C-alpha cells in the first residue's frame with residue numbers, strides 16, 4: 001500500500017502541518033513501514049507497534065525537539081525515529097554503522113536521553129524539567145514508560161520526588177499489561193483494577209503522590225489522545241496520563257503472541273509468520289543449558305530456588321518456573337530486589353540461582369557487595385549475555401562484569417568455556433559453596449551439537465585452571481567461551497607446539513600455583529577475554545605478575561577502553577580483534593618474531 005503521507009514527513013514540523021483527520025492514515029502507514037523493515041532487518045517489534053498512535057500524537061501536540069520527550073527503555077521508539085529525520089536510514093537499524101536500536105543523544109536532537117536499561121525516564125525527564133525551571137525556560141517534559149518498567153524501584157524514586165515539585169513533567173504510562181513476558185506483581189494487579197474500574201477514584205495511588213492523574217484512555221484512539229494531551233499541556237506541575245494499548249497492535253500474530261513478537265527475528269511482513277530456522281543439529285543456546293540444567297538439579301535438591309528479574313524467557317528460567325512454580329520467581333524489572341531477595345533466602349539455607357543479564361546486574365552493584373558478598377552468602381549469580389551481545393549494542397554488552405566483580409572480596413567468578421563446563425559449574429555450585437559465585441556465559445549458542453542432556457555432572461575443583469594444549473614458548477590464557485576462538489585460531493596457523501593454551505574458568509580465585517609455573521616457563525603470555533581488558537582477566541594476570549616480581553611480556557586481548565556500538569557479535573569481535581582471524585594474525589606475528 002502507498003505511504004504517501006509518511007513520505008512527506010521528515011520532521012515533526014511536517015507532521016504538524018497535517019489535518020487531524022489525516023493522522024489515522026499516517027498511523028497505518030507508519031505501522032506498515034515498521035513491519036516491513038523489522039520483518040527483514042529484525043529488532044524489537046511489538047512495543048513500537050503498540051505506540052504508533054501515541055508517537056504521532058506526542059509529536060503532533062508537543063513542540064519537539066524544544067519540548068523534551070524521553071522514551072523509557074527505548075525499544076518502542078522506532079516510530080519516533082522514523083518521524084524525526086531518520087525514515088530513510090531506518091533500514092540500517094541495529095546494524096554495524098547504522099542507527100542504534102535505542103534513542104541516543106549523539107544520533108539525533110530528538111533523542112533527548114540515551115536509554116536501553118529500563119525505568120530511567122521519569123528521573124531523566126524530571127531532571128530536565130527542574131533544569132528548565134532554573135534556566136527560566138518554558139518547556140514541556142514528557143516521560144513515556146511501560147507498565148513493566150514503572151514497577152521498578154528507580155521509577156518509584158522518580159515519582160516520589162516529582163510529586164513534591166512543581167516541575168512541568170508529564171509521565172505517560174503505556175499500559176499493555178506485558179513486559180517481555182507478562183507483567184507481574186501487586187502493581188500489575190492494581191493497574192488491572194484501575195482499568196476495570198474496580199479501584200475507587202479517591203484511592204488512586206498516583207493521585208495520592210500529588211500528580212494530576214487522568215485516564216485510563218484508549219491509546220490507539222488518536223482524537224482522544226490528542227485532546228487529552230492538549231489539555232495536559234495547559235496543566236501546571238506533575239501530571240500522569242494512563243493509556244491502554246495493545247502490544248503488537250496491527251499485526252495479528254504479534255497481538256496474539258506478544259512474548260514471541262517482542263523481538264521475533266525475521267518474519268513474513270504480509271502473513272506475520274516467523275521465518276523458522278531449522279534447529280536440528282544446532283548446538284544449544286547457553287540460556288537453555290542453564291534453564292534445563294537447573295531443573296535437573298532442582299529435581300534432586302528441594303532447597304534449590306530460581307530467581308529472575310523480568311527475563312524468564314530470555315534466561316530460560318521459564319523451565320524452572322514451569323517445573324517448580326513454588327521455587328521459581330519472576331520478580332519483575334527489579335534487579336536490586338532480586339539480589340537482596342536471593343541474599344535473604346540464602347541466610348535460610350536455600351541454594352539460590354539468581355539469573356541476571358550481565359548488563360542489568362550493573363544496577364544491583366551495591367546489593368551484590370553489601371547484601372551478598374559482605375555477608376559471604378553463597379548466592380549463585382548466573383550472568384547471562386556476558387560479553388558482546390550484538391545488535392542491542394553499547395547499552396547491553398555484558399563486558400564490564402569481570403572488572404566490576406573482581407574487586408569484591410569473597411565473590412568467586414567463573415566463566416565456562418563451553419556448554420558442558422557450564423553444566424558442571426552449575427552442578428558444582430548446587431552442591432554448596434563457601435562463597436557467592438558469579439557464573440558468566442554469553443548470548444547465543446555454544447558449539448557442541450552433541451550436547452547430551454541430562455548428562456553426567458562432574459564436580460569442578462575451585463580455582464583450578466585447565467591446560468587445553470601443550471606448548472613450549474608462549475602461553476595463551478583465556479577465560480570463558482572465547483577459548484573456542486583461541487583454539488580455532490591455533491588450529492589455523494602452522495605452529496609446532498609453540499603455543500600452550502590454558503582455560504582459566506576461575507577468574508577469581510586465580511589458580512596461582514599454575515600461574516607460577518606458567519610465569520616461570522613462558523617469557524610471553526597472551527590473555528584473551530570477551531570483556532574489558534581494563535580491570536578484567538588480563539589485568540588480574542598482570543597484577544599477579546607484578547606482585548610476584550615476574551617480568552614476563554604480557555599482551556592483553558579483549559574489549560578496549562571505549563563503548564562498543566551495535567553490530568553482529570562476529571563483527572564486534574572482529575572490531576576488538578578477538579575473532580578467529582584477529583587472534584590468528586596476532587599469534588602469527590608472535591610466532592614470526594620468535595623465529
Ligand SMILES: Cc1ncc(C[n+]2csc(CCOP(=O)(O)OP(=O)(O)O)c2C)c(N)n1
Nearest residue numbers: 047116117118146147148149178179180310
Ligand atoms: C534494567 C533493565 N532490566 C531489564 C530490561 C529488559 N527489558 C527490556 S524491555 C523489558 C520489558 C519492558 O516492558 P514495558 O515497560 O511494559 O514496555 P513494553 O515492552 O510493554 O512496551 C525488559 C524487561 C531492561 N531493558 N532494563
Ligand SMILES: CC(=O)[C@@H](O)[C@H](O)COP(=O)(O)O
Nearest residue numbers: 073075116263314385392443
Ligand atoms: C530491550 C531489551 O532490553 C530487551 O528486549 C533485550 O533486547 C533482550 O535481549 P535478548 O534478545 O538478548 O534477550
Ligand SMILES: [Mg+2]
Nearest residue numbers: 146147178179
Ligand atoms: Mg508493557
